[in-house]
Amino acid sequence: WQAAAASARDHVQRINGLLGDPARLRQCVSTFFAQYAGEDKLLQQHEAVGLVGSLAAQLGVQNPVQVVGVAQLLFYRFDFDGSGELDEAECTQLVKFVLCKVRDSLAPSTGRKSCNLPRKDLQAEYDVQRHLGQGGQGAVYLAAHRPSGQQRVIKLFAKANLNAAVEHVRQEFDTMQKLDHPVIARVFDMFEDSTNIYVVSEPYFGGDLTTLVSKAVDNGVQPTEGWVGKIFRQVLEGVAYLHSQ
Numbered sequence: 001w002q003a004a005a006a007s008a009r010d011h012v013q014r015i016n017g018l019l020g021d022p023a024r025l026r027q028c029v030s031t032f033f034a035q036y037a038g039e040d041k042l043l044q045q046h047e048a049v050g051l052v053g054s055l056a057a058q059l060g061v062q063n064p065v066q067v068v069g070v071a072q073l074l075f076y077r078f079d080f081d082g083s084g085e086l087d088e089a090e091c092t093q094l095v096k097f098v099l100c101k102v103r104d105s106l107a108p109s110t111g112r113k114s115c116n117l118p119r120k121d122l123q124a125e126y127d128v129q130r131h132l133g134q135g136g137q138g139a140v141y142l143a144a145h146r147p148s149g150q151q152r153v154i155k156l157f158a159k160a161n162l163n164a165a166v167e168h169v170r171q172e173f174d175t176m177q178k179l180d181h182p183v184i185a186r187v188f189d190m191f192e193d194s195t196n197i198y199v200v201s202e203p204y205f206g207g208d209l210t211t212l213v214s215k216a217v218d219n220g221v222q223p224t225e226g227w228v229g230k231i232f233r234q235v236l237e238g239v240a241y242l243h244s245q
Contacts, residue, residue, distance in 0.1 A: 007176060015060050015103040019096065028055065029092045043084035045075045051091065052098055061102060070098050117170070120191040126154060138196075142203065152188065157197040173199055177245065183238040 016027050032055055036047045042052065052071035061067055068100040071094065078094040079086060086094065122128070126143040132141045138157040145152050157169060169190075176187040206212055209231065213223045222225070 011059070012103055012220050014105050015061075015099050015106075018059065018097055019099055019103070020075055025096065028058075030088060033091055037088075040085075041085070042087055043091055044085055048075055048086050048091060048094060050097060055095060056098075056102070060163065067098060067102055070101050074098065082158060082241070103243050117190060117192040117197065119193060119196075122154070122193065122196075126152065126200075128154070145200075151203050153185075153201050153203045155199040155201070159192075159195060159197060169197060169199070175245075176201070179242070181241045183234050184241065 011196055019030065023064040023164070029051075032051045033041075033043070035054075036051045037043050041083050049071045049099065053068045056067040074094060074097060075086070078090045078097070080090055082091045090112050125146055129142045130142050131139065132142055132153065138155060141156065143152050143154050173187060177190075179186070185204050186202040188202070189198075191198050191200075207215075212231065213228075216223050216227070
């Protein structure tokens with residue numbers, strides 16, 4: 001038992017070492033990508049699975065069958081453009097996700113304790129006002145920022161029940177924090193305490209399109225084709241901005 005535990009810790013350490021060095025990870029993926037991709041520099045599913053398996057073997061992962069299975073299941077999730085193949089950037093994201101999954105299966109607590117996020121007391125900085133919703137990843141609350149009095153939305157992710165690796169939550173935060181567009185909710189902060197991770201963002205109270213149409217009718221506005229078109233234009237402008245980033 002002790003030998004197995006030591007082996008698991010060793011594998012977790014190797015995986016964390018690679019995940020913690022983005023330049024090394026990209027170089028590692030790039031090397032294998034050149035071996036598996038054809039002249040079109042794209043990977044089909046079986047090629048991506050082979051790449052992930054080879055990388056796992058290089059890291060000495062104990063159960064390569066598990067790694068291959070995860071890669072096969074997740075292939076199309078990382079086919080962001082729907083082409084049926086992965087380019088090098090998409091493949092890198094797949095590799096990162098698979099490594100996080102394997103790492104957390106070997107030692108769930110090890111991957112989740114090292115968040116390296118600012119540590120704050122939620123109640124000291126925010127006045128939590130009401131519960132807005134619940135999802136597979138955690139809960140969402142409306143709160144007031146005590147220093148400014150401004151309203152914020154706080155997403156709470158319990159570390160013990162985190163379905164996604166911390167790296168992916170943080171990556172999403174880092175990406176969202178860089179965005180600056182009037183139709184995309186801004187993200188202000190991300191921090192942790194001993195049990196939870198918190199992501200603080202701008203509240204949007206408009207609701208979905210059905211709610212918007214109902215509110216328009218209630219206020220004497222006729223939702224014509226042109227009116228709806230302007231709404232969709234805003235949505236598409238936001239999507240175009242995201243793709244430009």
